[in-house]
Amino acid sequence: MNTSENGHIEENLSLVNTVKHWVTIDNQIRALNKKLRELRNDKKEQNEMMIQVMKQNNIDNFTLKDGQIQHKKQTTREPLNQKTLFTILAKHPQLDDEQAKHLNQFIHDSRSSKEKDVIVRKISDGN
Numbered sequence: 832m833n834t835s836e837n838g839h840i841e842e843n844l845s846l847v848n849t850v851k852h853w854v855t856i857d858n859q860i861r862a863l864n865k866k867l868r869e870l871r872n873d874k875k876e877q878n879e880m881m882i883q884v885m886k887q888n889n890i891d892n893f894t895l896k897d898g899q900i901q902h903k904k905q906t907t908r909e910p911l912n913q914k915t916l917f918t919i920l921a922k923h924p925q926l927d928d929e930q931a932k933h934l935n936q937f938i939h940d941s942r943s944s945k946e947k948d949v950i951v952r953k954i955s956d957g958n
Contacts, residue, residue: 854952881902886902
């Protein structure tokens with residue numbers, strides 16, 4: 832075996848070890864994400880119960896040792912996707928339907944995008 836072949840074998844072994852470590856990390860992240868999902872669902876249920884009780888009893892906040900829990904109204908806007916943008920533009924009194932479509936497409940096409948290299952893991956379902 833020459834030096835070039837040894838270097839190639841070492842490089843392959845290094846890649847195999849890197850992939851094994853990457854898969855281990857990916858598995859840990861998946862397990863933690865599953866636990867986070869469970870905790871978020873539990874917290875959401877608790878939130879709904881707290882909001883209901885606080886509304887019924889006209890309670891705006893709880894004082895805790897380390898701060899407060901407050902109940903207040905929060906207004907959020909729907910995401911601005913291409914469909915929503917077209918609906919809004921179509922309602923504009925100075926734009927006809929064709930102009931709204933053209934403007935919507937122009938805005939969509941003008942958005943910047945960037946490309947990056949990614950690693951994606953596909954897990955087989957075992958069948």
